[in-house]
Amino acid sequence: MPVNLVQDGTPRPLLPxxxxxxxxxxxxxxxLDETLVHSSLKPVPAPDYIVPVEIENNWHNFYVLKRPGVDNFLRKMGEIYEVVVFTASLSKYADPVLDKLDPGRTVAHRLFRESCFNHRGNYVKDLSQLGRPVGDTIILDNSPASYIFHPHNAVPVSSWFNDPHDTELTDLCPFLEDLTNAQDVRGVLNPFVQHA
Structure with missing residues (x-):
């Protein structure tokens, strides 16, 4: 992974x-994927979006389903947090999906695969590289491998594919609202307890 260095040789934070x-x-x-949306290259009934993406000089349509409650979840979280979408997907796919998912730009920043740390074949999201206090940073992800460096900052969520009755994002809102008052989120987020 290329690292931008500032003048004293320390890595440049991923966020401005x-x-x-x-x-x-x-x-x-x-x-993003299986947390906020699910995308498929195979057509699905009634997709929320169809996003064309060029892969190796060929155009492919991604059929995107939104997780139930995601619009309200993003709106609420955008009112109380600095929201970052950090995905292991490539920007040429994730950017147009986010343009449709978040037309009002609730999400302050977008980070993609090139910002992940490749650790034993997994794309890890290293929260210490964001340029924000780690004690004030929470990660919501369906893949425990993504936050292996910071389990005490994680709110685990189940992988979502197409269940129309899923309520996990809606159910998490009160917990995440309360978490804004924590002195250090790591004191609240125990990696051995499921909060969802």
């Missing part, structure tokens, strides 16, 4: 300096 409207807020890092 915090904008004034987010000062005092914690950082909520959200996974």
């Amino acid at each position: 300096a915090i904008a004034s409207k987010y000062l005092g807020r914690k950082c909520l890092v959200l996974d």
Whole structure:
């Protein structure tokens, strides 16, 4: 993974300096696939979006389903957190999906595969590289391998594919609202307890 270095040789943070409207807020890092949406190259009945993506000079349609409650979840979280979508997917796929999922730009930042750390064949999201206090950073992800470096910062969620009766994002809202008051989220998020 290429690392940008600042003048003193330390790695440049993945995120820019915090904008004034987010000062005092914690950082909520959200996974994309199987957490907020599910995408398939095979046609599915009634997709929420069809996103064309060029892969090796060929265009492919991704059929995207939104997890139930995702619109309201993003709106609520965007009011109380600095929201970052951090996905192991490539930007040429994830960017157009996020353009459709988040037309109002609730998500402050987008990070893609090139920002992940390749650890034993897994794409790991290293929260210490974001440029935000780790004690103020929460990651919501369906893949425990993604947050193997920071289990105490994780809110595990189940993988979502197409269950129309899923309520996990809606159910998490009160918990995540309460978490904004924590001195250090790692004191609340025990990696051995399922919070969802």
